[in-house]
Amino acid sequence: MTQPTSDATAAPKSMDDIVALCRRRGFVFQSSEIYGGINGFWDYGPLGTELKRNLKNAWWTDMVHRELMGPFGAPVDIVGVDSTIIMNPKVWEASGHVSGFNDPMVDCRETKARYRADHLFVQRFELDGTTAGFATVGAGVDEARKAIDADRARRKVPHGYGGLANAIAKVRFGVTEAALDDLVPFDTLDATARAAVLAPEAKEVGTLTEPRMFNLMFETFVGALRSDDAKAYLRPETAQGIFANFENVVNSTRVRVPFGIAQIGKAFRNEVTPRNFTFRSREFEQMEIEFFVHPSQAPEWYAFWRDTRFAWWQSLGLAGGNLQLREHDADELAHYAKEGAGTSDIEYRFPFTAPGFGELEGVAHRSDYDLRQHAEHSGKRDKMKYFDQERNERYFPHVIEPSGGADRGTLALLCEAYTPDESRASKVYMAFHPRLAPVKAGVFPLVNKDGMPEIGERLYRQLRKRFVCEYDPKQSIGKRYARMDEAGTPYCFTIDGQSVEDQSVTVRHRDTQAQERIGVDHVERFLTERIGGA
RNA sequence: GCGGGUGUAGCUCAGUGGUAGAGCGUCACGUUGCCAACGUGAAUGUCGGGCGUUCAAAUCGCCUCACCCGCUCCA
Numbered sequence: 001m002t003q004p005t006s007d008a009t010a011a012p013k014s015m016d017d018i019v020a021l022c023r024r025r026g027f028v029f030q031s032s033e034i035y036g037g038i039n040g041f042w043d044y045g046p047l048g049t050e051l052k053r054n055l056k057n058a059w060w061t062d063m064v065h066r067e068l069m070g071p072f073g074a075p076v077d078i079v080g081v082d083s084t085i086i087m088n089p090k091v092w093e094a095s096g097h098v099s100g101f102n103d104p105m106v107d108c109r110e111t112k113a114r115y116r117a118d119h120l121f122v123q124r125f126e127l128d129g130t131t132a133g134f135a136t137v138g139a140g141v142d143e144a145r146k147a148i149d150a151d152r153a154r155r156k157v158p159h160g161y162g163g164l165a166n167a168i169a170k171v172r173f174g175v176t177e178a179a180l181d182d183l184v185p186f187d188t189l190d191a192t193a194r195a196a197v198l199a200p201e202a203k204e205v206g207t208l209t210e211p212r213m214f215n216l217m218f219e220t221f222v223g224a225l226r227s228d229d230a231k232a233y234l235r236p237e238t239a240q241g242i243f244a245n246f247e248n249v250v251n252s253t254r255v256r257v258p259f260g261i262a263q264i265g266k267a268f269r270n271e272v273t274p275r276n277f278t279f280r281s282r283e284f285e286q287m288e289i290e291f292f293v294h295p296s297q298a299p300e301w302y303a304f305w306r307d308t309r310f311a312w313w314q315s316l317g318l319a320g321g322n323l324q325l326r327e328h329d330a331d332e333l334a335h336y337a338k339e340g341a342g343t344s345d346i347e348y349r350f351p352f353t354a355p356g357f358g359e360l361e362g363v364a365h366r367s368d369y370d371l372r373q374h375a376e377h378s379g380k381r382d383k384m385k386y387f388d389q390e391r392n393e394r395y396f397p398h399v400i401e402p403s404g405g406a407d408r409g410t411l412a413l414l415c416e417a418y419t420p421d422e423s424r425a426s427k428v429y430m431a432f433h434p435r436l437a438p439v440k441a442g443v444f445p446l447v448n449k450d451g452m453p454e455i456g457e458r459l460y461r462q463l464r465k466r467f468v469c470e471y472d473p474k475q476s477i478g479k480r481y482a483r484m485d486e487a488g489t490p491y492c493f494t495i496d497g498q499s500v501e502d503q504s505v506t507v508r509h510r511d512t513q514a515q516e517r518i519g520v521d522h523v524e525r526f527l528t529e530r531i532g533g534a
Numbered sequence: 535g536c537g538g539g540u541g542u543a544g545c546u547c548a549g550u551g552g553u554a555g556a557g558c559g560u561c562a563c564g565u566u567g568c569c570a571a572c573g574u575g576a577a578u579g580u581c582g583g584g585c586g587u588u589c590a591a592a593u594c595g596c597c598u599c600a601c602c603c604g605c606u607c608c609a
Contacts, residue, residue: 024545024559036541036582036600105606107536116606209535216607237609272535272606279608286609345608359608405609425570447567474561478569485569494568506568513569 015351018418019277021428025486027051027414028278040274040282042407047487050438050468052285052410055316056264058435059287059404062312064262071304072297078260078289079253083241085266086222086232091240094377095370097217097233106186107209108199115200117211120186122197123148125178127167134172134198135208141183148172148183160203168198168205187211218268218282234268239401241265242290243370247384257386257397258301260291264406276352278407285406290366292397294388298365301400302341306363309402310346313360313409317433318416322349324357340365340398348412360412361404368396417488424513425478430488431511434531440467441527442484442492448473451500459493459505459520467527485510490530493523 022028026045030037044052060080062068068076092098106115115137121144124133136151138144152174161169170176186208189197195206218234221227235241242261249261264287274280293301310325328343343364347357375384375396385394417430434440443460445452453473460471470489472480477494484492492508499505505523506515518526 020545030601039601105535107605267609269608271608273604275603284609288609362609403609408609427570444568450567452567476569476571477567478571480570481568482570496567508568515568 013351013415013418013420015277017428018351018415021418021486022048022414040271040280042278042281047438048410051413051432051436052406054436054438055409055413056285056287056406058316060262060264063289068308070258071300076260077255077258078262078291079249079255080262081242081245081249082265083238083245083263085235085268086220087235087241087244089232090377091244091374092217092233092236094373095240096373097236106211108202108207117187118185121183122186122189123172123183124181125171127171127178130196131193132164132168132196132198132205134168135186135200137200144183162203165198165203165205172198216270218270236269237267237403238263238265238286238288239290239370239403242288243374246292246371250386257388258291258293258297260289262289276350276358278411279350279352279358281407284408287404287406287409289402291400291402292386293400294391295368295395295398298367298398298400299341302363302365305400305402306344309361309363309404313346316413316436317431318348318412322416323347324349326357340367341400348415350412350415358408359405360408361402363400363402366399366401368398370399371396424482424485426482426485429485429510432488432490434490437488437490438468439470439484439487439489440491440531441469442480442489443469443471444477444480444492444494445473446477446494446496450497452495452497455499455503455520456495459495459523463524463527466524467531481508491527
């Protein structure tokens with residue numbers, strides 16, 4: 001009655017199924033679940049914690065500890081810092097986050113659209129003795145003006161407007177003339193004035209809410225007194241902890257430009273809409289390098305980091321068509337990267353973004369924006385410049401920033417590993433790269449008697465000195481293999497009757513379910529060859 | 535914040551006013567001896583929460599909480 005499934009990869013990956021497995025096997029739980037959860041916050045269970053830790057360790061090992069050859073033939077030099085989540089609030093004024101992350105927003109009750117208040121301009125005019133107007137979207141006055149001129153050139157009112165809205169629309173679409181005032185930003189209007197405004201696309205008047213602040217930075221208070229002076233922020237990125245320590249690192253170590261400072265740590269953003277499992281969380285972990293270079297070398301270093309970081313994600317198993325490198329268009333560059341060598345995203349095709357992609361890591365040329373800002377705001381000015389002995393030159397180094405998301409990376413690993421397979425008992429297995437697998441090996445006595453558990457326990461004790469392993473003597477062997485498949489354990493070693501005779505065990509391979517027989521003395525070497533020290 | 539939806543065992547769900555249920559999973563014992571096997575048994579519920587209607591509420595009403603989906607954004 002069931003169709004034989006020949007191609008396991010043919011089954012589509014369902015995000016709901018992945019989330020269910022994550023909960024069932026203890027990869028990811030909702031934070032505070034016993035109280036119904038809290039939107040945008042996630043916990044890692046035992047397996048997820050190991051997985052994420054393996055990812056972060058791989059990053060730190062490969063970026064900071066191991067030798068990496070740079071674009072100019074010399075090894076890359078990177079040191080680490082671990083800065084605090086709460087910093088002096090001036091840091092965030094200098095970085096631009098206080099202004100950039102505090103945009104008042106306006107909602108339209110009718111169309112359900114949401115606008116940035118500073119991108120909403122109102123054209124006002126006299127209408128039957130009162131002041132009315134209509135709102136237009138634009139990044140600035142000029143852009144809004146253009147949009148209005150385009151509308152007025154249509155000389156025709158679309159259907160659906162009635163009463164006052166129709167009278168306003170007649171002016172908007174150039175059917176009736178009126179004495180037009182200058183454009184005013186929406187957020188300068190009071191409640192009465194707002195009530196006489198026709199929103200974009202809306203057919204009724206006065207549907208726009210008052211501008212409301214959406215604070216993307218979490219606020220807190222330092223000290224027991226809740227005064228405005230005590231206000232502080234939970235960092236929205238780890239990068240500023242690096243920039244603020246730039247001088248300290250230069251003065252306390254022997255690093256010389258070009259060099260990098262790496263940091264892994266939590267960051268917080270009060271996202272308006274956390275969505276898609278852990279993808280957009282309000283509390284998340286970043287893996288960031290700020291790499292400081294002479295301005296003239298920025299293009300080479302930018303290309304180097306973009307390619308190095310892309311290759312790194314590929315090396316962890318995110319190969320194939322699900323990973324892509326995408327250069328940003330000029331209009332989507334961040335405030336700190338307007339000029340420079342560019343910005344690119346390393347993107348993964350998540351089940352919830354497919355056929356599109358979601359960002360895993362951004363590699364940006366931040367120019368000398370941040371160091372200059374801090375030099376300015378801290379009052380250190382030119383004293384913060386770096387003195388380059390070789391060049392005999394004082395300058396603000398330019399920064400290439402590879403900034404990856406540890407939680408997004410973990411999520412991508414989970415999605416990539418998730419492999420439906422109707423042919424096996426678990427119907428699914430997690431094909432993690434052995435280096436990242438939360439559990440490296442399972443050790444099972446086929447039956448919990450007749451000398452098998454003794455051999456198994458001895459092997460388990462030996463292996464766990466170097467590898468994360470599980471020993472499980474209970475239940476049918478099929479159940480134990482099935483559980484290991486869902487945990488993504490690459491190898492299982494089973495002790496059977498023959499083991500008692502000749503000290504050999506079977507190795508069961510996760511991806512193929514194939515078995516082979518090796519001597520129990522060779523198991524440790526077997527794992528070392530396939531997993532290494534990681 | 536606005537609109538829509540959901541909430542019963544670890545999971546999937548049944549239960550529309552009258553004793554809180556099933557399958558799967560979990561655990562124990564036995565059997566089995568290489569892929570969630572079989573037998574026997576066991577544990578597990580503030581029916582999201584509160585108030586109300588009623589002799590009686592998982593079920594009807596009101597309120598509330600949390601989550602999910604859409605709108606703004608991004609590591």
